[in-house]
Amino acid sequence: MMQPKSIxxxxxxxxxxxxxxxxxxxxxxxxxxxxxxxxxxxxxVARYLVLGMLAMSLSLSWGYAGILNLGQxxxxxxxxxxxxxxxxxxxxxxxxxxxxxxxxxxxxxxTQLPWFWWPFESQTFAIFAGMAIPAAxxxxxxxxxxxxxxxxxxxAIITLAAMVVLNLVIIDQQQYTGxxxxxTDLAQLELFGIAFDAYGRSTYYLVAICMTGAxxxxxxxTRTKAGLIIxxxxxxESRVRYFGYDVGAYQIAAFALSAAIAGLAGMLYTIVxxxxxxxxxxxxxxxxxxxxxxxxxxxxxLGAxxxxILVAGVQGALSESATFLETWxxxxxxxxxxxxxxxxxGLAGLVSSLWTLARQxxxxxxxxxxxxGQTEGGA
Amino acid sequence: xxxxxxLSNVTVSFNGFLALNDLNLDVSKGELRCLIGPNGAGKTxxxxxxxxxxxxxxxSIAFNGTALDGLEEYRIARAGIGRKFQVPSVFRELTVSxxxxxxxxHHPGVLSNLRPGHRRADDEAVERLxxxxxxxxxxxxxxxxLSHGQTQWLEIGMLVAQNAALILMDExxxxxxxxxxxxxxxxxLRLKGRHTLIVVEHDMGFVKAIGDVISVMHLGRLLxxxxxxxxxxxxxxxxxxxxxxxxTHA
Amino acid sequence: MDQFIQQFLTGLSIGSILLLVAIGxxxxxxxxxxxxxxxxxxxMLGAYAAWFxxxxxxxxxxxxxxxxxxxxxxxxxxxxxxxxxxxxNRPLDTILATWGVGIMLQQAVRLTAGGELRxxxxxxxxxxxxxxxxxxxxxxxxxxxxxxxVLFAATWLLMNRTTxxxxxxxxxxDRSVAASFGVNARRIYGxxxxxxxxxAGLAGALVSPLKSVxxxxxxxxxxxxxxxxxxxxxxSLVGTVASAFILGELSGVIAFLQNDTVAKAIVLLxxxxxxxxxxxxxxxTRVRA
Numbered sequence: 001m002m003q004p005k006s007i008x009x010x011x012x013x014x015x016x017x018x019x020x021x022x023x024x025x026x027x028x029x030x031x032x033x034x035x036x037x038x039x040x041x042x043x044x045v046a047r048y049l050v051l052g053m054l055a056m057s058l059s060l061s062w063g064y065a066g067i068l069n070l071g072q073x074x075x076x077x078x079x080x081x082x083x084x085x086x087x088x089x090x091x092x093x094x095x096x097x098x099x100x101x102x103x104x105x106x107x108x109x110x111t112q113l114p115w116f117w118w119p120f121e122s123q124t125f126a127i128f129a130g131m132a133i134p135a136a137x138x139x140x141x142x143x144x145x146x147x148x149x150x151x152x153x154x155x156a157i158i159t160l161a162a163m164v165v166l167n168l169v170i171i172d173q174q175q176y177t178g179x180x181x182x183x184t185d186l187a188q189l190e191l192f193g194i195a196f197d198a199y200g201r202s203t204y205y206l207v208a209i210c211m212t213g214a215x216x217x218x219x220x221x222t223r224t225k226a227g228l229i230i231x232x233x234x235x236x237e238s239r240v241r242y243f244g245y246d247v248g249a250y251q252i253a254a255f256a257l258s259a260a261i262a263g264l265a266g267m268l269y270t271i272v273x274x275x276x277x278x279x280x281x282x283x284x285x286x287x288x289x290x291x292x293x294x295x296x297x298x299x300x301x302l303g304a305x306x307x308x309i310l311v312a313g314v315q316g317a318l319s320e321s322a323t324f325l326e327t328w329x330x331x332x333x334x335x336x337x338x339x340x341x342x343x344x345x346g347l348a349g350l351v352s353s354l355w356t357l358a359r360q361x362x363x364x365x366x367x368x369x370x371x372x373g374q375t376e377g378g379a
Numbered sequence: 380x381x382x383x384x385x386l387s388n389v390t391v392s393f394n395g396f397l398a399l400n401d402l403n404l405d406v407s408k409g410e411l412r413c414l415i416g417p418n419g420a421g422k423t424x425x426x427x428x429x430x431x432x433x434x435x436x437x438x439s440i441a442f443n444g445t446a447l448d449g450l451e452e453y454r455i456a457r458a459g460i461g462r463k464f465q466v467p468s469v470f471r472e473l474t475v476s477x478x479x480x481x482x483x484x485h486h487p488g489v490l491s492n493l494r495p496g497h498r499r500a501d502d503e504a505v506e507r508l509x510x511x512x513x514x515x516x517x518x519x520x521x522x523x524x525l526s527h528g529q530t531q532w533l534e535i536g537m538l539v540a541q542n543a544a545l546i547l548m549d550e551x552x553x554x555x556x557x558x559x560x561x562x563x564x565x566x567x568l569r570l571k572g573r574h575t576l577i578v579v580e581h582d583m584g585f586v587k588a589i590g591d592v593i594s595v596m597h598l599g600r601l602l603x604x605x606x607x608x609x610x611x612x613x614x615x616x617x618x619x620x621x622x623x624x625x626x627t628h629a
Numbered sequence: 630m631d632q633f634i635q636q637f638l639t640g641l642s643i644g645s646i647l648l649l650v651a652i653g654x655x656x657x658x659x660x661x662x663x664x665x666x667x668x669x670x671x672x673m674l675g676a677y678a679a680w681f682x683x684x685x686x687x688x689x690x691x692x693x694x695x696x697x698x699x700x701x702x703x704x705x706x707x708x709x710x711x712x713x714x715x716x717x718n719r720p721l722d723t724i725l726a727t728w729g730v731g732i733m734l735q736q737a738v739r740l741t742a743g744g745e746l747r748x749x750x751x752x753x754x755x756x757x758x759x760x761x762x763x764x765x766x767x768x769x770x771x772x773x774x775x776x777x778x779v780l781f782a783a784t785w786l787l788m789n790r791t792t793x794x795x796x797x798x799x800x801x802x803d804r805s806v807a808a809s810f811g812v813n814a815r816r817i818y819g820x821x822x823x824x825x826x827x828x829a830g831l832a833g834a835l836v837s838p839l840k841s842v843x844x845x846x847x848x849x850x851x852x853x854x855x856x857x858x859x860x861x862x863x864x865s866l867v868g869t870v871a872s873a874f875i876l877g878e879l880s881g882v883i884a885f886l887q888n889d890t891v892a893k894a895i896v897l898l899x900x901x902x903x904x905x906x907x908x909x910x911x912x913x914t915r916v917r918a
Contacts, residue, residue, distance in 0.1 A: 160852065221493070224493050
C-alpha cells in the first residue's frame with residue numbers, strides 16, 4: 001500500500017470557497033437579530049430565509065440531479081398544510097363544533113373530523129409528516145417517472161401538472177381543506193416550552209437554525225459520493241448505468257430529499273405567515289422558485305438561496321405600490337428569459353468564473369511552475 | 380466446460396432489419412478477443428446487446444453461468460461487465476478525478492454512498508488510475524476540456540476503475556495518434572489475463588498486436604474465427620472485404 | 630339510452646376542445662422537441678383577440694378567425710426568432726424560456742385588458758341547439774367538433790403532402806443531413822412554431838364563447854394539452870386525435886359521476902401510471918434509438 005502523499009493535488013481537500021461562503025452566510029443569519037432591532041423587519045427576513053430554503057431545495061434536484069421540478073411548491077404546500085392542520089386543531093376559540101371541529105368545517109356542515117385530520121392532533125406527528133409526506137409523494141411520483149426513464153422535459157411538465165391538480169383538489173374540497181381561503185386563524189407552535197410567535201425572536205431563530213441545518217445538510221449530501229453520482233447522472237445518465245449504479249434509485253433519493261427540505265420550508269412558512277393557503281402550492285410561487293434558482297445559480301445551493309432572498313427582497317420592497325408590483329411581474333418574466341438565454345449558471349456562475357479568472361491572473365507564474373515540476377516528477 | 384461468455388443463436392431485429400442474425404459467439408475467461416468486420420456487420424450491436432442497451436428478439440446470452448436475458452443495464456454491469464462506447468462517453472462537467480471516482484463503483488447502492496468522507500477513500504485508486512492513463516496533470520480539469528485522445532484515455536481509465544471482469548471496448552483507438560495507439564496496445568496486453576476483453580477495432584495493426592483470437596462478423600453473423608494469419612488467408616473473409624483492398628486496409 | 634348518448638356527446642365535445650388545443654402543442658413538440666409552456670398563453674391571446682375584435686370593431690367570431698390565426702402565428706414566429714433560436718440543444722431551457730414568455734404575456738394582458746373576466750358572443754347562426762338521435766346539443770359544440778377535425782386534417786395534409794412538411798420531416802430525422810441538402814432548418818422551425826402558435830390562437834378564439842376569458846386561462850389548457858400529447862405519443866398526429874377523444878370521454882364520465890376536479894386528478898394519476906409502463910405513449914411505435 002502506498003502512503004498517502006500530502007502534496008498531491010487531489011489528496012489536498014481544501015475547504016472549498018463555497019463552504020467558506022456558506023459558513024459566512026450562516027453566521028450572518030444567526031447574528032442578524034442583533035443588528036436588526038425591529039420585529040416587523042425580522043419577520044420579513046425570516047420569510048425570505050424560508051423562501052431561500054425553498055429555492056435551495058430546488059437547486060438540489062434541478063442543479064445537481066438535473067431533475068427540473070416545476071412543481072417544487074407542491075412539496076412546500078404539503079409541508080405548510082401539515083403544520084397548519086396541527087396548529088388549527090390546537091386553536092381553542094375555534095373549537096366551535098361538537099368535537100372541536102375547525103371553524104370552516106362547521107360552516108360547511110361537516111359534523112365529524114375527517115380521518116386524515118386525526119393524526120394531526122399530535123404535533124410531533126405533524127412535524128414528521130410535514131417532511132415525510134412531501135418526500136413520500138415525491139418518491140412515489142419519482143418511482144413512476146424515473147423507472148419509466150422519463151426525460152427532463154416530461155418530468156418538468158408532469159411535476160407541474162401534479163401540483164396544479166393538487167391545488168385544484170385542495171380548492172375543490174373546501175369542507176376538508178378550507179378551500180380557497182386556506183387554513184387561517186392558527187394557534188402558535190409550542191416546542192420544548194417555547195412559544196413561537198411569528199413576530200418574535202424565537203421564530204426567527206427557529207427559521208435561522210432550520211435553514212442553516214438544511215443548507216449544511218444539503219451541502220454535505222452534495223459532497224458525498226452519492227452527491228457526486230447524481231451530478232454524473234445529470235451529465236450523462238446512461239453512462240452511470242453501465243457502471244452498475246441504479247440510476248432511478250439515485251434520482252428518487254435526490255428528488256425525495258429535495259421535497260423533504262421544501263416541506264420543512266413550508267412548515268416554517270406557515271409559522272411565519274400564520275396561515276396556509278392554496279397559493280403556497282400555486283403556479284405563481286413555483287415559477288418564482290425556478291426564477292430565484294435561475295437568477296442565483298441553479299448549480300449552487302448558496303447561489304439559489306441568495307437569489308431567492310435578493311429577488312423576493314426586491315419584490316417585497318416594491319410591493320408598497322400596486323402598479324409597481326404588476327410591472328414587476330413583467331420585468332421578472334423578461335429578466336428570467338434573459339438569464340436563461342445568456343447566463344444559464346446564474347449569478348453564482350458569474351461570480352465563480354470571475355473568481356477563477358482573477359486567480360489565474362494573479363497566480364499564473366506560480367501555477368505553471370508547479371505544473372512543470374509535476375510533469376517531470378510523474379513521467 | 381462452458382465458455383465464460385456465450386451468445387447462442389442471438390437475433391436482433393430493428394423493424395424487420397436483422398442487425399444480428401442467429402449469431403453464436405463464445406469467449407473464454409481471460410481472453411482478449413478482437414471483433415472485426417465491415418461496416419454494418421453488427422459489431423457494435425453485439426456489444427450493445429451484451430451490456431443490455433438493447434434486447435434480443437431471439438436467442439440467449441449467458442455470462443459466467445448466469446443468464447443476462449432481460450436484465451437491466453445496471454444489473455448486467457454489477458454482474459461484472461463494463462463497456463466503453465464508440466463515441467467517448469465521460470461526464471463532461473465533472474473533473475477528471477471525479478470521473479474516475481464515479482467509475483470506482485465497488486458499492487453501487489445509494490445508502491452505502493451517503494457516508495461522509497467516502498470520497499477520500501477512492502483517492503489512492505484515482506491517483507493510480509490517472510498515472511496509468513497519463514492524466515495526472517489534468518485531474519482537476521473538467522473532462523470537457525480534454526482532447527479527443529485524452530477523453531478516450533479517460534474512459535479507458537474509468538473502465539479499469541470499474542474493475543469489470545469482462546470489458547467491452549468499442550473502437551478504443553479511434554482518434555488516437557500512432558504513439559497513443561501503441562500505448563493503448565501495451566495497456567491492453569497488461570489487462571489481458573486479469574480481465575476478459577472484447578475489442579471492436581478497425582485498425583488491423585492494433586488487432587494483430589493485441590489479439591489472440593479474432594472473430595470476423597459479416598451481415599449480423601459470425602463469418603470466421605481464428606488467429607490473425609488464419610483470418611487473413613480465409614477466402615470467405617477476403618470475399619466480405621472485397622473491393623476494399625483486402626483486410627489489412629479495412 | 631338518451632342518457633348514454635348525452636354522455637357520449639359531452640365527452641366528444643370535451644375531446645374536440647382538447648384536440649383543438651393539443652394539435653399546436655403536439656406539432657411543436659414533435660417537430661422541435663420543445664414543450665412550449667407559453668402555449669396556454671397563445672390560447673389566451675387568441676381568446677382575447679376574439680374579444681377585442683368583437684368589442685372594438687364589432688367583428689363576428691367567424692370572420693375574425695383568419696386575422697386571429699395570422700396575428701398569433703406572427704407572434705409565435707417572433708418568439709421563435711428572438712428567443713428560442715438561441716437555445717439549440719438545450720431542451721430544458723426552452724421550457725423555462727417559454728414559461729417566462731408565458732408569464733410576461735399573462736401580465737401584459739392583465740395590465741392592458743384588465744384582470745376581470747371577459748365574454749365573447751357566440752355566432753348568431755350557431756347559437757341554437759340541434760337534435761341528434763333524440764338528444765339536444767348546442768350547434769356550436771357540433772361546429773367545434775367539425776372545426777377540430779378539419780384543423781387536424783389540414784395539419785396532417787400539411788405535414789404529409791406538402792414540401793414544407795416533407796422538409797420538416799427531413800429535419801426531424803437528421804437536421805445536419807437535411808441542412809446539407811439545402812433545407813433551411815432555421816426558416817422551417819420558425820414556420821412550424823408560428824403555425825403551432827396560430828393553431829393555439831384559433832383554439833382560444835373558438836372556445837372563448839363557451840368559457841370565460843381571463844389572463845390565467847392558459848395554464849389549465851397547456852396542462853390538458855400536454856396530457857393529450859403524452860397519452861398519444863409524440864410525433865403521432867393520429868395518436869393525438871385518439872387520445873384527445875379518449876381523455877374527453879373519460880373526463881366526461883368521471884365529471885358526471887364526481888366533478889371536473891376529480892376527473893382531472895384521476896386522469897393525471899392514470900397518465901403517471903401509464904408513463905411507467907409505456908413511456909412512449911399509447912400510439913407510438915418503438916423505433917431504433
